[in-house]
Amino acid sequence: MRVSCMFYICRHAVCIVYTSNGDFRKLKLRFQTLKKMWTEFxxxxxxxxxxxxxxxxxxxxxxxxxxxxxxxxxxxxxxxxxxxxxxxxxxxxxxxxxxxxxxxxxxxxxxxxxxxxxxxxxxxxxxxxxxxxxxxxxxxxxxxxxxxxxxxxxxxxxxxxxxxxxxxxxxxxxxxxxxxxxxxxxxxxxxxxxxxxxxxxxxxxxxxxxxxxxxxxxxxxxxxxxxxxxxxxxCNWSCKNQNCDVFNGSCIYGCNDSNALTVDCLVCQNGQYISNRQCTLCKGHCKDRAPCNKLTGRCDNGCSNYWTGDYCDQCINGYYGNNCETECGKCLHMEVCDKKNGTCYHGCMNHFREPECAVCEDGYYNDTCSATCGKCANNKPCDKATGECGNGCKTNFEPPFCQICKPGFYNSATNCISGCGHCKNGAICDNESGRCPGECELYFAAPYCQVCEDGFYNETCSAACGKCANNAPCNNITGQCRNGCKTNFEPPLCQECQDGFYGIICNGTCGNCANGQPCDKVTGKCLNECKPHYKFPYCKVCEDRYYNKSCEAKCGNCLNNKPCDKENGNCTMGCRSHFMPPLCEVAMESQTGDSEDKPNTGAIAGGIVAAIIIIVIVGLAAFFLKRRQGVNRDPTGHFQIVSNDRKKGSKRNKYADISDNSLERFQEEHTNEALSRDDGGYYNTAEITTYIRTQDLHRVILEKNKKENNVYLDEYKRLPLGNTDKCKIGQQKENIVKNRFKTTFPYDHSRVILKEKWTDNDNDYINANFIKNCNGDKAYIAAQGPKKVTLADFWRMIWQENVKLVVMLTNIVENGKNKCTQYWPEKDKGMDVGPCKIKLLEETEYAFHTYRKFTVQQNNSNTRTIAQFHYTAWPDHGTPEELGLVQFHRAVTKKYQTGGLMLVHCSAGVGRTGTFIGLDSLLQHGRKFGRINVFEFVHKMREERMTMVQTAEQYIFLHKALLCGFQENDTVIKEDIIPTKINLLLQDSSPLNQRALYKEYKMLQTLKLTYDDKDTEDGQTTDNKAKNYDLKILPVSKYRPYLTTYIKGRNDYINAVCVPSFTAPGSFILTQYPLKDTEVDLWRLCMDHDVNALIVLGDTNEQGVSWIPQKGSTSYNTPYSLTTGNTGSSISGVTQDTLVISIEDQRKELDVYYIPFGNDNAILKGVELLLEKEKQHSFTSVIMSKDGAERVGVFCVLHNVLQQLRMDKEVDIFTAVRQIQTRRPEVISKLEEYRRCYELVPVSISEDGIYANM
CATH class of the missing domain: 2.60.120.260 (Galactose-binding domain-like)
Known part of the structure; x- marks a missing residue:
């Protein structure tokens, strides 16, 4: 046991007693008890x-x-x-x-x-x-x-x-x-x-x-x-005024000697710098032989030519040798050559000679060996610098490069054996393509002038083709029509008409020439005479109103001026009134009674009746179509009002929305339309047309959300406000205390009425309403979050309505205010509410939500199971990430697919609640019918419960979340088919643009969020610009971590973003390697945000990084001291160390993992080590690469999908990437990185992989 006395006062001492197992406890002991111990310490x-x-x-x-x-x-x-x-x-x-x-x-x-x-x-x-x-x-x-x-x-x-x-x-x-x-x-x-x-x-x-x-x-x-x-x-006398650091004696107030540069007041000579608190010779080759910086050892004004590195002690990439002055050859993939001997490790770029890759292979020349030698004589190689053929060219090639044909010849690919065509005025054709520079000789076809134009033939193209079938050209040498002649032309040349036909296009038929002789093939005239009853010279039938053999006799007065018989002159249809048949030439005497025209009046009357019938039919059709015009029905049965402008559009589109339904439906629509007009209302049709096809939603959002003309705000203003006249029950004196807010009540007509009493004081009131879905079915209960006084009412409602799913959209406390009473017990503890006994069976925490499963039993009834999905990431003000809420919704619908009412609540039960119900119902509707009407559905919800979707911001957010939901791809892979499914994706050999993996990648690029300069303005300020490795990769301000430790001259900025894991919202901080001026900000980040691990994703051939001290040593980055432990190790390519960051009496120990990104085993082992650490306690890791975007995405995605696999027995790489791209759009920007995510997952779940050990 070890005792450390923290302080002493007259009555007692407070000590910390450390036991052998590392625990400690504070003891308050009487002074007399500790007096002896105190004397010793x-x-x-x-x-x-x-x-x-x-x-x-x-x-x-x-x-x-x-x-x-x-x-x-x-x-x-x-x-x-x-x-x-x-x-x-x-x-x-x-x-x-x-x-x-x-x-x-x-x-x-x-x-x-x-x-x-x-x-x-x-x-x-x-x-x-x-x-x-x-x-x-x-x-x-x-x-x-x-x-x-x-x-x-x-x-x-x-x-x-x-x-x-x-x-x-x-x-x-x-x-x-x-x-x-x-x-x-x-x-x-x-x-x-x-x-x-x-x-x-x-x-x-x-x-x-x-x-x-x-x-x-x-x-x-x-x-x-x-x-x-x-x-x-x-304090040391070298310290200014002999004042020093109270903990370690360093001269933090300055030194007496103005040349001293550190808190130790060391003074080094030129050519030396301070390392490990002593003067050491400079390492590198500074520009103009200048001494290195005495404090850092670095060359402040840069390195000498061809030298680089923090200390100018390495050749720059592309040079090698003792003085770094020899340029590397062209190594494969632009790799750096060996900086000692110039060897390219993995071979050369195309057409360079190994191993130095400095000169071209035979047959190629120029600086990049990309040019192919010409056709040198005897197949000799050309000069590798100039490409010239020193021994001449092959036949018909032009020296000295022998790349092109001599004038008059063309097509080097066929050894210039082709001669030019008939170019006008003897011009020379292009020596590669054979095209003539201008026109061809007459009737030769451009551009090559080798063959005749269509319509001409023979060697000089001077003969015109005949009339070939289908206007096809004739053979340009023989003139023959390959597919025959046009009608009535004579094959094979098709130049003249066949016998019996005449005219320019032979479309005239010869008349009845005597003795069967042909007519003239140009004029059609018979050469001698005609057959009887035909008129010379064309020998055609008599003209109308003429007859007899010579067509000279004139017809009589035929009825209706019809022609007579052309042989005998008879009027076959009868005569006009008062003329004698058959020739109708002689007038008859006048008679009484019906005239000859009388029988024709029936025909006239019939025509008139028919015309009237047609007019009536057209009129009826026009009437119904007019009624139809302007009213269309979508698959839900709701009407869409079409604007007047659209009614004036083209006839082709006029009825585009009328479906091919039966007449019964047609009549039904017009009946409904008439009823809808009886209300006397008038609508601006452009305002009311809010139906959107799902494929148009993205375009509609962009158009409606324009700042200068925000249609969404206009739509939102037209939604009905709350009507307290419809909420009389909620405003009764005994019910006022049951309402969480003073102005939010349930409408009487749709409120949930509690029928069963649990105590004598119970009444039927609870602040909740039934809400219908897009189909008009009662599907939801929208409720306020329970208060202490309504806890029993809340469970009465759940029991009465047999609710099996609860969606909670608020935290218990937000911004110091109680938003909802906790209505479930803690794990392994029960809760009794009235006659109900409630138990928590399961509780699983994810990054943005928590899943719970309860059992509820009332007296001796059957036990019911209730699932609760608790969304924990909705900010107190504003809206959450669209993708986050859609993923939450997917979790809800994935685990809960049974029927019954969905109980949704937040605090008031209107804003977030209405937004989620809108998302759920409209997603279902849009996926089924391909179109949605957000305005109409929110309007209908507000008819059931006041102010559902409470703000304009939530109304706009609902549209964006729906877009995100409709963009979802089915990219989830269940655990048991991961190897099979991923192998199919990776081994797809179809054309690139047809591969499923490529399509996923392209979809990611399409869905990637774009941020404007205002979103990233913190990184673009004058003070911060130089702190970024790449100005194209800047943190989105709302996702960046802020630095809080005060250091003079520094502000709160670092180029970094916070990114969630699958289970915690702030597991990762993605950042770039520190620049020379930003190292101190990295250590501030680690201290301010309680970082536990530093993951450095470096190059395969790098040996650590300069800003972390080597094993067992200490470096200083004022005001921090950095000490690396002596017990580091290396496993599967991952180098592990501990780093202690100290400032004054604060001390932070964190794990450092250096992972060569090109090594798959190292990446997998790094993820495994981190997952193991996270089992012990909540864990924050900084993930680093040179630019803070490349590489870090692959590591985080692999980590997150393995967490998903452990918890949900499935992976979704597509969504994992999309989640991280929401915060850092530049990650996974290459197809190769996305493919690598898929390649690493099957390896990690093999028998000896990460997942096997999780």
Whole structure:
């Protein structure tokens, strides 16, 4: 057992007793019991009271030390004065030994201070608050002032601040130790309540504060002494004014010698630098032979030519040799050659000769050996620098390069054996393609001028083709038509008509020439005479109204001027009135009775009737179509009003939305339309058309969300507000206490009515409503989060409605306010509510939600099982990440697919609740029908419960979350098929753009979020630009970790982002290698964010990094000291070390893993080691690569999917990548990285892989 005395006072000592197993406990022992022990551990001398090395400068009577205390307001009682806090009594319950103000007064700003007898070298301060009222001290600050510095209570100087309690982190500790390490005369406790004061400390007042301090110890040494060995060492005379660090004696206030550069006041000669607290020769070759930096050993003005590295002691990439002046050859994949002998380890780039890869292989030339030699004579190689053929070219090639053909020849690929065509004016064709530079000779076809144009043939292309079938060209040498002639032309040349036809296109048929003679094939005339009854010279039939053999006789008065028979002249259809048939040439005498035209009136009447019928039919069709126009029905049965502009559109699109349903449905629609118009309402059709096809949702969001014309805000304003006239039951006196908020009540017509009473005082009221889904079915209960007084009502509702699924969207406490009463028991504990006995069977925590499973039993009834999905990442103000909520929704629907009502609640049961119900119902509807109407569904929800989807921000977010949901791919792989499924993906040999893995990768790039300059503005400020490795990779401000440790000249920025694991929201911090000026920020990050491990993803041939000291050594990065342990090890390529970061009395130990990224075994082992560490406690790891984006993604994805596999027996690499890209879009930006994620998973689940050991 080891005892360490922390401090001593007159009545008792408080010690920490360490047992053999590493546990410790505080003991309060009587002084008499410890007196002997104390003598052994404490050496009493001036300002040296005990083993801690420091004395209480505010109160040590034996040293005649007594500080003077006072405070800003009078004590509540005279016995509770300011001086009680420096009387040596640390009792935190006894009021008479504490300094206590009157808390009944409303003091918005208070202070208490102790002034020491003189200036001391103060190490730390211990404040003992009154334990029972510690909440009143929340948000306090401590200040230290030296001689000549005054405390201004209106605006305390922030440079004197030594500690501030953050009220957003909860209540303060009752005992607080704060490091000072300053020359001080006065210590001030200060607290205030500004108007914007925020707190998460329960019961903390936002308007007033007080002083309730039982003791303040100011521990330290005399002004020129320090506590290396019980304050008995003086500060070094080399320190300025002989003032030094109270803990280690270093000269933190400067040195007497202006040439000293460190806190040790070492002075090195030119050519030396400080390493391990001594002067060492510079390592490298600085530019212009300048000496290295005496503090760091680095070359501040750069390296000499061809040298690089932090110390300019390595050849730059691409050079090798003793002086680094010989340039490397062209190594494969641009790898660096051996910096001693120039050898390329993995071979050369194409066409370079191994092993130095400095010259081309035979047959290639130029600097990159990318040019192919020409056709040199006798197949000799060309000159490897110029490409010239020294011994001439092959036949028809042009010297000296022999790459192209001589003039008059072309096509080097066929050895220039082709001659040019008939170029106009004897021009020379292109020597590679054979094209003529201008036109061809007449009737030759451009561009090669080798063959005739279509329509011409023979060697000179001077003959025109005949009339070939289908206008095809003839053979350009013989002129023959390959596929025959056009109709009536004579094959094979198709130049003239066949016998019996004439005309330019032979479409005229010869007349009835005498003796069967053909007519003229151009004019169609018969050469001699015609057959009888035909007219010469064309020998055609008689024209209308003429007849007989020579077509010279004129027809009579045929009825309706019809032609007569062309042979005998008879009117075959009858005569006009009063003329004699058959020739109708002679008029008859007048007769009474019906005329000859009488029988034709029936035909006329019939025509009129038919016309009337047609008009009636067209009119009826127009009537129904007019009724139809402008009203369409989607698959849900809801109407969509089409704008007037659309009605005026093209006829082709006019009825595009009318489906091919039966007449019965057609009539039904018009009936409904008529009913809908009876309400007398008028709508601006452009405003009411809010149906969206799911494939158009992304475009619609971009259009509607434009800042200058935000349609969403207009839509949101048109949603109905809450109508309290419909909520009479909720406003009844006995029910007011059951409402969490004063203006949120359930509508009477849709409220949940509790029918069963558990006590005599129960009534039927609970603040909850039934909500219908898109199909109009009752599917949800939207409820407020239960209060203590409604806990039984909440479970009455669950039991009555047989609820099997509860979705909770709030945390119990948010921003210091109670949002919901916990209505379930802790693990392994029961809870009785009325007649119900509730047990928690299962509780599984994920990064953004918790899954719980309860059993509920009432009396002797059957036990019911209830699943609860608790979303824990919804911010108190604003909205969560779309992808996070969609993944939560997927978890809900994956584990719970049975029927029944879904109970959804947040705090008020309207905002988050409405948003989630909208997401669930609209996703189902959109996946089934391909279209959604968000406005209409939110409108309908608000008819069931007031203000569902409570803010415009939530309304916009709902659209974006739906888009994210519709973009989901089925990329989940169950545990039992992982090897088979992934092998199929990796071994796909189809064209790249058809491979499933490639399509997934391209989809990731499409879905990747894009951030504008405002999102990353912190990294672009003047102070921060130089802190980024790559200005294209900047942290999104809302995801970056802020640095809080104060260091002069530094701000809160580091290029890093916080990324979740599968089980915790802040497991990883992704960051870049530190630059020369940002190393100190890395150590601030580790201290400020309680980092447990540092994962360095380096190159295969790197041996550690310069900013972490070598094993067993210490380096300094003011104000931090860094010490690496002696017990590091290496396993499967992973180098393990421990690193201790110290600043003053703070000490942080973390694990360091150096992992060569090119080594698969090392990556897998690194993930395994980290997963094993995370089993023990919550764990934060910094994952590093040179730019903070490349490499880190693969490591995090592999880690997260293995966690998913362990918890859910499945993996989803696609979604794991997408989750990280939400925070750091630049990760997994290459197909090779995405493929590597898939390659590593099967290896990790093999018999000897990570998963086997999880």
């Amino acid at each position: 404490c050496v009493l001398s001036l300002l040296v009271p005990c083993a801690s090395g420091f004395v209480n400068l505010a109160y040590t009577p034996t040293q005649k030390l007594q500080g003077t205390a006072n405070m800003s307001q009078p004590s509540q009682k005279p016995a509770w004065s300011a001086g009680n806090a420096v009387d040596g009594n640390t009792d935190q319950e006894l009021l008479t030994t504490c300094a206590v103000m009157d808390y009944s007064k409303t003091y918005s700003s208070v202070w208490w201070k102790v002034r020491l007898q003189k200036r001391f070298n103060v190490a730390y301060v211990v404040v003992y608050f009154r334990r029972s009222t510690i909440v009143r001290e929340s948000g306090y600050s401590l200040y230290s002032f030296d001689d000549g510095e005054d405390f201004n209570s209106s605006y305390p100087n922030p440079q004197n601040l030594i500690f501030r309690h953050d009220p957003l982190l909860g209540c303060p500790d009752s005992t607080q130790t704060v490091t000072v390490n300053r020359l001080s005369r006065e210590i001030v406790f200060y607290n205030t309540r500004p108007s914007n004061y925020m707190t998460n400390c329960l019961n903390d007042s936002r308007v007033k504060t007080t002083v309730e301090i039982c003791e303040v110890k100011v521990m330290g040494c005399d002004e020129n002494r320090f506590s290396s060995n019980q304050c008995n060492l003086e």
